[in-house]
Amino acid sequence: MNEAMERVNVVGGGLAGCEAAWQLARRGVPVDLYEMRPVTRTAAHTTGHLAELVCSNSFRSQSLTTGAGLLKEEMRRMGSLIVTLGEAHQVPAGSALAVDRVRFAEAVSERVSSLPGLRLIRRELDAVPPGPTIIATGPLTADSLSERLRELLGAEHLYYYDAISPVLTAESVDSSVAFRASRYDEKPGDYLNLPLTRDEYYRLVDAVVAAEKVPVRSFERFFEGCLPVEEMARRGRETLAFGPMRPTGLVDPASGQRPYAVVQLRQENREGTLYNLVGFQTKMTYPEQKRVFSLIPGLANAVFVRYGSLHRNTFINAPRHLLPTLQWRGAPRLFFAGQITGVEGYIESAASGLLAGVNAARLAAGTTPVTPPATTALGSLLRYISDTGREAFQPMNVNFGLFPSLPGKVKGRRKKEIMAGRSLRDLDRWWLETGEGAAAAREA
Ligand SMILES: Cc1cc2nc3c(=O)[nH]c(=O)nc-3n(C[C@H](O)[C@H](O)[C@H](O)COP(=O)(O)OP(=O)(O)OC[C@H]3O[C@@H](n4cnc5c(N)ncnc54)[C@H](O)[C@@H]3O)c2cc1C
Structure with a gap:
């Protein structure tokens, strides 16, 4: 540890904060880690442990042909503490990495709190501290700090809710059903529209109302302007046909008629490989979403890269505020990491903490912060959250739809295998070029 170096503040001892603190300390940078519990x-944590998992105990698939599996492999290659200790405390879960949540959190707490040069300070921070800092306070950031962040970023750039509509791959939509149009627009239009007859519409509405839902937690409530689709459907059988599924201004070229209702798909990423279902934020369980949405004409074989959700989540308007290095655009010594950046999930949060820790250490050592190539799982996710071309920003899990396309027409599992191979090759080359491969080998 280099005593002469300025201390880096890490605010939040969750998955992102612990991974960031570890990466800093193993590079000899002294750390003040603030954790309020x-x-x-x-409202969700129950212990004082660092890196407590608030819900499921799964870090998702280990397969390299899944976004989460590939991201974990990249993190392993970059020396992740969270993946290492997750594997040390795993419980049987088929092809997934699931952990004994108590042993895992105890192990992370013990390892992090005994890192040389690290001071663990059990205190709620109500302001961004001076000096180099990583904010990793997660989806349940304390109110006082949230208020300071609103002042710093602008009130309209800090959000308190995820209202995520399902996202699917463009290639899995039946192009013989979908037609491209924007309401009242004569030009081809920006939306893909899926027309429904009266019978198809009622069948869908009834299935939405009857589907199994995830229970609403006591600290969750919904805004009238952003209701779950099932709540709109429950209020009346025609509510959706006058709301997000209204057919006004749209004519189905196949019939020359205005449909009874439409499901609109809006482009999600710059490449146009992903689309979301407009207005379909929902608390239906994932299997039910798959079943119910397959009733929509054109989506019988849809591949969902993420399902809809609605829950309490503090996150910033990252495309407006973050560089892909996770530095705040307004001040390079302030980093954000974890769920507050708009990445979604345990592993994604830890991965962003890893890069924020690496980059804060680089800054402390007088070198330039880095970003993994866009062809890697982490690079594609960072590119998604920092893409200034994005208008409406919603959090995202890692998935292959975020990756740059491959040349030619490869599909399905083979496509993912090629993308995974490309990702790991590019990651290894990049990691070597940054010099981090050698640095990380020197344990703190
Ligand atoms: C109810 C709920 C259920 C979820 N279920 C899942 C799931 O099943 N699977 C999944 O992958 N993801 C789930 N998530 C998302 C999950 O929270 C994140 O994936 C992950 O925990 C985020 O990591 P993080 O480090 O960003 O935040 P956290 O792990 O929440 O860590 C943030 C830490 O910062 C601390 N903190 C907050 N404010 C301050 C402050 N002002 N000063 C000091 N410390 C502070 C908190 O106490 C906390 O320890 C869930 C989220 C919620 C809210």
């Missing part, structure tokens, strides 16, 4: 509690 157990002194101040959150």
